[in-house]
Amino acid sequence: xxxxxxxxxxxxxxxxRPLAAGAPGGGHPLLARVRNxxxxxxxxxxxxxxxxxxxxxxxxxxxxxxxxxxxWKGISATPQYIGLENxxxxxxxxxxxxxxxxxxxxxxxxxxxxxxxxxFFSFLLNLSGGQKGAGMTGIWGSKFYRVxxxxxxxxxVAIVGVLFQAIYRPDETGVINSLLARVGVEPIGWLxxxxxxxxxxxxxxxxxxxxxxxxxxSAGMSSIPKDVFEAAALDGAGRLTLFFRITLxxxxxxxxxxxxxxxxxxxxxxxLVQVLSVDRGGPDNATTVLPLExxxxxxxxxxxxxxxAMGVALFFMTITFAALTLRVTRRERIEF
Amino acid sequence: xxxxxxxxxxxxxxxMLRRIGLTALVAGPGAGLLSACAxxxxxxxxxxxxxxxxxxxxxAANPFGVAANxxxxxxxxxxxxxxxxxxxxxxxxxxxxxxxxxxxxxxxxQIAQTLQPRFASGDVPDMIANSGTDLIDNAALQQEGQLxxxxxxxxxxxxxxxxxxxxxxxxxxxxxxxxxTGKPYVMNYVFSAYGLWYDAxxxxxxxxxxxxxxxxxxxxCEKIKAKGIVPFAFAGKNASYxxxxxxxxxxxxIEGNQLLIDIDNLxxxxxxxxxxxxxxxxxxxIGKYMDKSFEGLIHTEVQTRQNQGKIALYPxxxxxxxxxxxxxPDGFKYALTPTPSVTAADKMPFEAIRAAAGEGYIVPAKAKxxxxxxxxxxxxxxxxxxxxxxxKSGNITVVTGAADGLQLSPGNASLSAAQTAAGSNIVTYNSxxxxxxxxxxxxxxQTNALMFGRISAEEFCEKMQKAADKTKADSSxxxxxxxx
Numbered sequence: 001x002x003x004x005x006x007x008x009x010x011x012x013x014x015x016x017r018p019l020a021a022g023a024p025g026g027g028h029p030l031l032a033r034v035r036n037x038x039x040x041x042x043x044x045x046x047x048x049x050x051x052x053x054x055x056x057x058x059x060x061x062x063x064x065x066x067x068x069x070x071x072w073k074g075i076s077a078t079p080q081y082i083g084l085e086n087x088x089x090x091x092x093x094x095x096x097x098x099x100x101x102x103x104x105x106x107x108x109x110x111x112x113x114x115x116x117x118x119x120f121f122s123f124l125l126n127l128s129g130g131q132k133g134a135g136m137t138g139i140w141g142s143k144f145y146r147v148x149x150x151x152x153x154x155x156x157v158a159i160v161g162v163l164f165q166a167i168y169r170p171d172e173t174g175v176i177n178s179l180l181a182r183v184g185v186e187p188i189g190w191l192x193x194x195x196x197x198x199x200x201x202x203x204x205x206x207x208x209x210x211x212x213x214x215x216x217x218s219a220g221m222s223s224i225p226k227d228v229f230e231a232a233a234l235d236g237a238g239r240l241t242l243f244f245r246i247t248l249x250x251x252x253x254x255x256x257x258x259x260x261x262x263x264x265x266x267x268x269x270x271x272l273v274q275v276l277s278v279d280r281g282g283p284d285n286a287t288t289v290l291p292l293e294x295x296x297x298x299x300x301x302x303x304x305x306x307x308x309a310m311g312v313a314l315f316f317m318t319i320t321f322a323a324l325t326l327r328v329t330r331r332e333r334i335e336f
Numbered sequence: 337x338x339x340x341x342x343x344x345x346x347x348x349x350x351x352m353l354r355r356i357g358l359t360a361l362v363a364g365p366g367a368g369l370l371s372a373c374a375x376x377x378x379x380x381x382x383x384x385x386x387x388x389x390x391x392x393x394x395x396a397a398n399p400f401g402v403a404a405n406x407x408x409x410x411x412x413x414x415x416x417x418x419x420x421x422x423x424x425x426x427x428x429x430x431x432x433x434x435x436x437x438x439x440x441x442x443x444x445x446q447i448a449q450t451l452q453p454r455f456a457s458g459d460v461p462d463m464i465a466n467s468g469t470d471l472i473d474n475a476a477l478q479q480e481g482q483l484x485x486x487x488x489x490x491x492x493x494x495x496x497x498x499x500x501x502x503x504x505x506x507x508x509x510x511x512x513x514x515x516x517t518g519k520p521y522v523m524n525y526v527f528s529a530y531g532l533w534y535d536a537x538x539x540x541x542x543x544x545x546x547x548x549x550x551x552x553x554x555x556x557c558e559k560i561k562a563k564g565i566v567p568f569a570f571a572g573k574n575a576s577y578x579x580x581x582x583x584x585x586x587x588x589x590i591e592g593n594q595l596l597i598d599i600d601n602l603x604x605x606x607x608x609x610x611x612x613x614x615x616x617x618x619x620x621x622i623g624k625y626m627d628k629s630f631e632g633l634i635h636t637e638v639q640t641r642q643n644q645g646k647i648a649l650y651p652x653x654x655x656x657x658x659x660x661x662x663x664x665p666d667g668f669k670y671a672l673t674p675t676p677s678v679t680a681a682d683k684m685p686f687e688a689i690r691a692a693a694g695e696g697y698i699v700p701a702k703a704k705x706x707x708x709x710x711x712x713x714x715x716x717x718x719x720x721x722x723x724x725x726x727x728k729s730g731n732i733t734v735v736t737g738a739a740d741g742l743q744l745s746p747g748n749a750s751l752s753a754a755q756t757a758a759g760s761n762i763v764t765y766n767s768x769x770x771x772x773x774x775x776x777x778x779x780x781x782q783t784n785a786l787m788f789g790r791i792s793a794e795e796f797c798e799k800m801q802k803a804a805d806k807t808k809a810d811s812s813x814x815x816x817x818x819x820x
Binding site (some may be wrong): 073191303 | 362452471476479627628633772777780781812
């Protein structure tokens with residue numbers, strides 16, 4: 001399989017690193033306290049990681065911008081510059097727009113579903129068991145469930161893909177379809193029905209992501225002071241009220257981060273689509289995503305220039321999304 | 337698809353990718369980065385082929401003037417064919433001829449990842465078996481002046497009969513199959529035929545005969561279906577081109593090879609000719625006998641089901657038998673039948689088959705010992721070399737008569753009979769599959785849509801014509817041309 005990291009992908013914002021590096025709270029207080037005499041010390045620590053970051057992250061980004069202006073085929077040492085032709089080409093590219101539409105759907109569904117499910121689970125695991133001693137507890141067996149939920153996160157995406165190949169197999173040898181067959185339901189073409197395929201793949205994405213966000217939200221919930229809950233409980237708040245009036249508002253920051261992360265994941269989806277979908281992105285382009293088209297354009301069609309232009313487009317989409325999300329969801333921070 | 341090399345599955349990936357001419361340049365992260373950086377700097381010396389090994393005098397036994405002591409580096413794609421044919425047959429033959437020459441053997445499954453940085457830096461081997469999922473785009477290499485033209489090889493005297501040229505010792509069409517912009521650059525070595533494969537034992541037991549016309553095919557499908565067997569299938573998930581081969585072969589039988597030539601040359605309206613429409617409509621009818629679920633299966637899954645007796649006819653090429661040998665139960669006898677005729681007025685008879693040379697071997701223009709590379713290819717094209725290849729890999733080569741006297745498997749025997757019956761009625765290969773990958777990708781997509789009943793034959797032709805027109809209008813795609 002050829003779905004692992006590749007140079008163009010490195011040049012597109014598929015990963016989380018660039019954002020994480022610029023994420024709020026990433027070390028400004030520390031720097032502020034530094035005195036001049038300490039600079040060599042700090043620089044000594046930073047020089048290696050920053051150099052690595054510059055060479056392996058920043059420079060491919062810049063190169064992608066450069067290559068996007070050429071008609072490079074991937075072999076010659078001297079690509080020709082063709083101006084913005086690759087970008088004008090994008091506007092007429094049906095497959096490109098199909099991929100963009102799919103990212104739109106992914107962007108709505110994957111973060112919403114993942115966050116909703118993860119919130120629900122982490123609330124059950126942490127707070128729904130009622131009061132016990134000094135604080136709130138989760139439902140019975142919550143520690144066990146926590147491990148179970150996190151498990152998919154440990155699996156490599158490729159393995160998840162191969163697993164779901166068997167789960168979604170369209171005839172009665174598939175895991176889901178063999179269960180359906182027992183109750184007399186005809187096999188469902190999870191990945192071969194153009195109307196269903198993208199949803200099936202989103203299902204896998206959500207399944208894999210939920211565990212991580214359960215842990216993330218659990219951490220967020222455990223940092224909410226217990227007396228807040230106690231006070232609310234004393235005032236007669238039920239579980240629903242506790243969840244919507246106390247937990248949710250106090251988790252806002254964490255959810256904002258989750259939304260950005262999941263949004264970026266929605267701009268990727270490369271490996272799953274590549275492994276699971278019919279004819280890579282099919283049937284009839286029903287599941288294709290930009291990273292897959294970038295990969296295909298570069299490595300199948302030998303159009304590295306055009307592929308880089310797609311990469312640049314994807315870069316701006318991701319950046320716009322992240323900036324918008326952080327801005328739109330900005331609220332007054334509640335200090336506790 | 338994630339199967340390791342050496343498994344039977346690999347041979348199809350490798351062979352089919354060669355066959356569809358997957359000119360994909362699949363470089364790994366490292367290779368890509370290195371080459372990406374390389375764009376900034378080193379100037380390209382394009383077009384020049386300057387052999388660096390000091391040549392020796394040419395002679396009848398040494399037509400290229402190979403320096404006897406020049407080292408030779410051979411890179412072999414180690415997939416379904418293995419690499420023992422090189423280490424145990426061809427390399428010893430070379431060594432026997434040039435005992436002083438030191439042979440460096442490199443076996444890899446990742447030709448592009450291994451070699452792309454080496455091409456960029458100029459340190460290239462002398463002979464490459466350019467195959468597999470990760471092969472290097474031959475056309476792109478040629479455009480960059482990285483490939484040695486093989487005219488010299490084809491015109492050299494054959495090892496077996498110095499009175500004849502090498503080109504006269506191979507199956508017709510072999511040299512042509514390796515043309516890029518009209519000149520031979522690739523030596524395609526393995527000989528394959530395409531058609532519908534079935535289990536001769538099962539057909540005999542049930543009293544079925546392979547269909548000669550599409551009407552017979554439909555009637556047979558009904559009979560097979562009544563037995564609870566799927567009459568026809570292909571794997572939509574990764575091998576829909578097996579089906580479009582059938583569509584295009586049938587269309588070529590209706591109209592003649594000129595259709596395929598016109599399709600390759602992007603002639604206006606070629607996809608919307610009656611021959612393509614009739615063929616697509618006829619195959620779409622056959623598609624109705626397939627289970628919908630086959631669109632979500634990969635080729636090995638479908639092929640194994642055929643071995644289990646659940647599928648009657650399967651479109652593929654002659655590597656199928658070798659690919660499936662571990663899954664094939666005793667008593668299963670692979671046999672090949674040509675694609676059925678569509679109309680009574682077909683230009684080509686039912687017996688016509690598509691047969692073609694595949695599995696490309698190249699000599700880099702900037703190799704240190706390109707003469708040695710050519711000589712190595714000449715040795716491969718000798719009877720001894722070809723016979724050894726067939727013994728080690730189970731595949732027949734383009735060298736005529738080299739496998740004579742070898743014990744043939746049922747599939748190979750059937751292939752040989754089909755070839756004899758076809759005589760000169762050979763359907764040519766589709767070169768656009770390698771030339772225009774975007775068109776090919778669209779054809780895969782539309783083939784699934786047609787065969788699984790989402791679009792009509794009319795729409796199929798219309799969409800393909802649109803894709804062909806788009807390719808034709810795309811200035812960034814280098815146009816190719818063929819006349820034979």
